[in-house]
Amino acid sequence: MLTESEPTLNCCPDAPERIILQGAWIAHRLAKAHRLDELQKTLNNLQQQPGRIWDLRQLTGLDHLGAQLLWRSWGRTLPQQLLCTEQHEGLFRRLSQLHPDQYPPPVKARLTPLMQLGSGVITFFHHAGxxxxxxxxxxxxxxxxxxxxxxxxxxxxxxxxxxxxxxxxxxxxxxxxxxxxxxxxxxxxxxxxxxxxxxxxxxxxxxxxxxxxxxxxxxxxxxxxxxxxxxxxxxxxxxxxxxxxxxxxxxxxxxxxxxxxxxxxxxxxxxxxxxxxxxxxxxxxxxxxxxxxxxxxxxxxxxxxxxxxxxxxxxxxxxxxxxxxxxxxxxxxxxxxxxxxxxxxxxxxxxxxxxxxxxxxxxxxxxxxxxxxx
Structure with a gap:
C-alpha cells in the first residue's frame, strides 16, 4: 500500500507545460498540511495559462474535496490534455453531471427565542451542578x-x-x-x-x-x-x-x-x-x-x-x-x-x-x- 504523502503541485523540469500532481489530495491531508489556500492560489494562477498538460497519475489518493479543488480551477470542465487513471476520471465525470444549482445550500442553524431560553437554562444547570x-x-x-x-x-x-x-x-x-x-x-x-x-x-x-x-x-x-x-x-x-x-x-x-x-x-x-x-x-x-x-x-x-x-x-x-x-x-x-x-x-x-x-x-x-x- 502506498504511503500517503503531502499534496504537491509541480511543473515538470523537462516539459514546463506539464503539471504533475503528487501526494494524497484528500480531506484530512489537505487540512493537516495547511496548504489549501496555497494550492488554491497556485491553481488559480495556472488557470490563466491554457495549453497545460495535467498529469494526475502519480497521485496516491484523491477524494471529493481534492477533486472539487481541481474541478473549480479548471472552470468546471475537463482540460484538453489530462492524464489520469480511470478511477479519477470517473470522479470528475460525476462532478460534471452535477449542475451548480444542485449543490445543497448551507444550512444555517436557527434558534427560536424558546430554544435560546432552553439552552440558557440547560447551561445554567450545568454550571450549577x-x-x-x-x-x-x-x-x-x-x-x-x-x-x-x-x-x-x-x-x-x-x-x-x-x-x-x-x-x-x-x-x-x-x-x-x-x-x-x-x-x-x-x-x-x-x-x-x-x-x-x-x-x-x-x-x-x-x-x-x-x-x-x-x-x-x-x-x-x-x-x-x-x-x-x-x-x-x-x-x-x-x-x-x-x-x-x-x-x-x-x-x-x-x-x-x-x-x-x-x-x-x-x-x-x-x-x-x-x-x-x-x-x-x-x-x-x-x-x-x-x-x-x-x-x-x-x-x-x-x-x-x-x-x-x-x-x-x-x-x-x-x-x-x-x-x-x-x-x-x-x-x-x-x-x-x-x-x-x-x-x-x-x-x-x-x-x-x-x-x-x-x-x-x-x-x-x-x-x-x-x-x-x-
Whole structure:
C-alpha cells in the first residue's frame, strides 16, 4: 500500500507545460498540511495559462474535496490534455453531471427565542451542578486540612494572600480615596442647601462601611485576582499541567482550589478595612475643603453616627464575597478547554459572573439585614 504523502503541485523540469500532481489530495491531508489556500492560489494562477498538460497519475489518493479543488480551477470542465487513471476520471465525470444549482445550500442553524431560553437554562444547570461538585470537594478538602494541619498547603495559602491581598492595596486605596471624595462632594452640595452639614458623617460612614467598601473591594478583586486565578488554571489546562498533577496523584482541590479560597477568605476582610479607611480619608478631605469640617471632628462623630454592627456586617460581606469570587474563578478555570480561544472566553465569563454574583449576594445581605445596624 502506498504511503500517503503531502499534496504537491509541480511543473515538470523537462516539459514546463506539464503539471504533475503528487501526494494524497484528500480531506484530512489537505487540512493537516495547511496548504489549501496555497494550492488554491497556485491553481488559480495556472488557470490563466491554457495549453497545460495535467498529469494526475502519480497521485496516491484523491477524494471529493481534492477533486472539487481541481474541478473549480479548471472552470468546471475537463482540460484538453489530462492524464489520469480511470478511477479519477470517473470522479470528475460525476462532478460534471452535477449542475451548480444542485449543490445543497448551507444550512444555517436557527434558534427560536424558546430554544435560546432552553439552552440558557440547560447551561445554567450545568454550571450549577459543577459548582455543587466543586463546593463539595472543597468541604472534603477543608475537613482533611483540619484533621492534618501540618500537611496543609501553607506556602500556597501565604503566597495567595500576598498576591491577592497585599498587592491589591495600591489600586483599592486609589479607588477608595476617589470614591470617598466624589461621594463627599456630592453629599456636601445637597446638605449645605438644607443646613445639614453634620449629617455628612452619617452618609459617608453608613454608605462606605456597610455598602460601598465591601462592594468596591469585591469588584476590584474580582477583576484583578479572579481573572488571574482563571487564567492560571486555564494555562495549566492548556499546557496539560493539570493532567500531569493527576497522573502524579496530586489532588487539584487540595493543592490548587482550597488555598485560593482560603486566601481570599482571609484577604478580603482586610482589603475591605483598607478600602473603608481610604474612602473615609477621601471623604474627610472633601468635607474639610467644602464644609470646613476638621478631620478630628469627623473621627469623633463617626462612632456615634455608625453603629459597630455595620462594621461587622461589612467584614462578613468581605468573607462571603472572597469565597464566591474564588469559587467562580476556579470553576471557570477548570472548565477551560485546551485552546487559547477558550482561555480568553473563560476569563471574561469568570469576571462577569463573579461581579454579577457579588451584586446578587449584596442584595441578599441587604434584605436579610434590612432591620439591623440602624
Amino acid at each position: 459543577d459548582m455543587a461538585v466543586l463546593l463539595g470537594q472543597l468541604v472534603l478538602d477543608l475537613m482533611q486540612f483540619i484533621r492534618h494541619p501540618l500537611r496543609g498547603p501553607w506556602k500556597e495559602i501565604s503566597a495567595n494572600v500576598y498576591r491577592m491581598g497585599a498587592q491589591a492595596m495600591g489600586i483599592t486605596a486609589l479607588v477608595g480615596i476617589l470614591i470617598g471624595i466624589v461621594l463627599s462632594y456630592l453629599s456636601a452640595q445637597q446638605l449645605r442647601t438644607f443646613g445639614g452639614d453634620l449629617f455628612i458623617v452619617n452618609i459617608l460612614g453608613m454608605s462606605i462601611i456597610r455598602e460601598l467598601g465591601p462592594m468596591l473591594a469585591a469588584i476590584l478583586v474580582a477583576g484583578r485576582s479572579g481573572s488571574a486565578i482563571t487564567a492560571q488554571l486555564g494555562v495549566m489546562r492548556v499546557t496539560e499541567e493539570l493532567d500531569a498533577m493527576r497522573v502524579m496523584g496530586i489532588p487539584h482541590g487540595f493543592r490548587l482550589i482550597m488555598p485560593k479560597v482560603l486566601a481570599l477568605a482571609i484577604a478580603m476582610p482586610l482589603i475591605v478595612i483598607w478600602t473603608d479607611l481610604m474612602a473615609l480619608a477621601g471623604g474627610m478631605i472633601s468635607a474639610q475643603a467644602l464644609l470646613g469640617m476638621t478631620p478630628e471632628f469627623f473621627i469623633y462623630k463617626l462612632p456615634e453616627a455608625v453603629p459597630i454592627l455595620n462594621y461587622w456586617i461589612g467584614l462578613l460581606k468581605g468573607v462571603t464575597f472572597g469565597i464566591l469570587i474564588a469559587l467562580i474563578a476556579c470553576h471557570f478555570g477548570l472548565r477551560i478547554e485546551p485552546n487559547t480561544e477558550s482561555l480568553g472566553k473563560g476569563t471574561t465569563s469568570s469576571v462577569v459572573s463573579a461581579i454579577t454574583l457579588v451584586i446578587i449576594a449584596d442584595a441578599i445581605f441587604a434584605i436579610i439585614f434590612s432591620k439591623v445596624g440602624y
